[in-house]
Each structure stands twice: as structure tokens, then as C-alpha cells.
Amino acid sequence: MSEEPPRRNPGLLGRPAALVPARSDAGIPENPAAERLAGLAFVAALLAGIGLLVVYVLGGQTQIEAVLLTACLGGIGFGIIVWAQALLPNAPVTEVRHPLGSEESAADPGDALAAPAITRRTMLVRLMLGAFAGLAAALAVPVFSLGPAPGRELFVTPWRKGLRLVDETNIPVLGAQIPVGGLLTVFPEGYPGSADGQTLLINVGPGRLQLAPDRASWAPNGFVAYSKVCTHAGCPVGLYRATLESLICPCHQSTFDVLRGAVPTGGPAVRPLPQLPITLQPDGTFAALGDFPEPVGPSFWNVHSGG
């Protein structure tokens, strides 16, 4: 029997034509060298993915993790390219039409019971699946870094009904301390310095506020309280222009109309600063009637605008 002459094909990875051995009966190129190369790439990807997980569990090192992730993705990519270039049939295939009707099978019945041998291609497929398992291990790293779920944290602040408005030293604030046109940063009693509870208490004078009817009673004697956390990106809204009755955020110059419920009148913020419901007590201090009715700070998932 004469030996089939070697054929030329486009070559591995687009390099100039290389001589390859004869094809199998199914037209699949036989190329043990390419199979070994692809297999090694998949093994490298698997080891890199596992290595990345180990480095992360041991405390993490950003540069090493980056190299391992590159090796994992690169190994998979390289292996797939080698497979596609050198191991997949790249010639037109015509399927032979089989004769119709049943035939006596000449096969040995024992063959069907024999355990299938593991071919190099089977091994290559398993190695590729292993490489993807390594990649899955690598992708698990950012999931572990997400931290605990915030739950309801973003929707509530320390403000509760009955908590007095205090300064940064936890001393209750008196109305007499703030002249008309003045303001003070206040916190919930017991939570001085609270980041999400920080609030601006402003005295605009009686009869000047134009609040929604259901919120007018939240501002006794012209004292109104708004969250100090900007609804754009969370900076403290610390500037007050008394002549224009507007609050200004120093970060990106959002302005809020104090008389009309702190609606934004300029800049990138789209939500009003939430108003804290307060009451003036007989001893001249203020107390909250509850928490802010809306989440404070920047918008997130289902909190997009003031609408």
C-alpha cells in the first residue's frame, strides 16, 4: 500500500505553509505537535486560574493577580487559536450518501460493549474544559470582593422620631442660636458627626417658605432642615447664599432653592435635598418627627430622580 504524500496547508498560526501528516478518515488533520501545544496552553490557563484564586485567598497582590489573569485568558485564547488553525478540518467536505435499507451488521457485538478509548482529541476537550474551570475560578475573585450586601442601609439614616437636633459635640441646638438668614449643621442626638445624618438647619424667617402643603408643618417658625449630602455625588452642601436663599454644593456647583423644598435650580444634581421633618419644642430645642422621607445622597438603582 502506497503512502499518501504529505500535503501543504496554510500552516499553524498563519505562518508560512508547513508540512502536515495525512488526515484521518473524518478529514480531521492529524497534528500531534499542535495538539500538545493546545493542551499545554489549556493546562497553563487552568494553573493560572487556580493560582490567581490561591494568591487572592493568601491576601492578594495586584500585580501577580494581573499576570495570572493575563496568563489564564491568554492560555485559553492561544489554545483555541491553535485548535482552530491546525486541528479543525479546513477543506470542503462532502458527505457520502449511504444506501437505504437495513444491513446485517458485520461488527463484532463485543466491540459495542468495549469501553471507548480516550483519544487525544477527547483529552484535548477535557483540558479545554479544565482551562475554562480555571477561568471561572479567576472570575470568582471579584465576586468575593463585593463585600456584604447593603440591605436597607441606603434607605435609612440614624434620624428617628423624638431625637433632638444637636451640634457636632452632641449638645442640643436652640432656635435662638440661629438668626434669620443663618444656618447650622446639625446631627441626630447621639450620632454627632454622622455622615448620612448630617443636616442643615436654616432660619429663613416666618412666612417665607413655599413648601408642599404636606411638608409645611415640618418647618416651624421658618426653620427648615435639609440633608447636607448632595444628591449629585454626595459632597457636603456647605455654602449658603442668604441673599438668594440658595444652597450651593462646592464640588460641581449644584444649587438648591431653600424656599421651595431645596429643588435643584442649577448644576448636575436632579433630586431635591431631602427635607427632615422637625418640630420646635417648648424648651427652644428641635426634635425630629421621623427619618428623611427619601434616601439621602446620590441616586442609585431605583432612586433616579426627584419625580
Ligand code: FES
Ligand atoms: S456632588 Fe454636589 S454637585 Fe456634584
